[in-house]
Amino acid sequence: MKSKALMLLAFGAVAMFVAGPAWAGDKKMMKPVNYKVVDGYKIPQSLTGKPGDAERGRKLAINRKKGNCLACHILPIPEQPFHGKIGPNLNQVAERYSEGEIRLRVVDPKVLNPDTIMPSFYKYDGFHRILKKFEGKSILSAQEVEDIVAYMLTLK
Ligand code: HEC
Structure with a gap:
């Protein structure tokens, strides 16, 4: 009897250990990082504080x-057959824009062009009629935004 209770306890501890980090991760996903748009056209600071x-x-x-940037943009990614042409070609985007300007365009391009x-x-x-499952979630995490910004900065 006693050993069964002990086993249950041990099992519970393991389950908590396994579930713990996943839950903490979700919490982090839900909590937006505060960022600052400077002069109305750039976010100079990394959202994570790191490149x-x-x-x-x-x-x-x-x-x-995730990004799905190829749906609308041409990028130097030859192994992917389809590149969209709805947005500008991003092949040399780092020559046109600074890091902060690129970051704002990934984070929230509607600041520059509401349409x-x-x-x-x-x-x-600020979304209207958002699906319940997307409530409180962004498409990309802060880390993913920074990874995409880092990639964009190689395009020159
Ligand atoms: C649904 C289509 C669509 C998707 C998906 C999309 N974009 Fe765009 N993007 C545009 C359009 C259209 C513009 C032109 C600017 C405007 O509309 O104000 C643009 C502009 C940009 C610009 C500025 C380029 C310039 O030369 O002015 C950057 C940088 C950019 N997008 C990056 C990205 C990245 C990175 C992704 C993926 C994470 C992405 N876009 C996904 C449609 C899209």
Whole structure:
């Protein structure tokens, strides 16, 4: 009898240990990072306080459930057959824009052009009629935004 109770206790502890980090991760996803738009056209500060990873950013740009940038933009990603032409060609985007200007365009391009069809990838509020499952979530996490910004900065 006693050993059964002990086993249950041990099992519970393991379950909590396993569930703990996942739950903490979700919490973090839900809590937006505060960022500052400077002079109305740029976000000079990294959302995570660190530079992103360009290699991961390239993968996110391809991923249809994440950046999906290829749906609307031409990028130097020859292994992907379809590149959209709705937005400007991004091949040399780092020559046209600074890091802060690129970051604002990924985080919330509607600050610059309220009518743009480009999604705001790091936005938590101000949506109308949002699906319940998307409430309080942005398309990209702060880290993913930084990875994409790092990738964009290699395009010159
Ligand atoms: C649904 C289409 C669409 C998607 C998806 C999209 N964009 Fe855009 N993007 C546009 C359009 C259209 C513009 C032109 C600016 C405007 O509409 O105000 C633009 C402009 C930009 C610009 C400024 C380029 C310039 O030369 O002015 C950058 C940088 C950019 N997008 C990056 C991205 C990245 C990175 C992704 C993926 C994370 C992405 N876009 C996904 C449609 C899209």
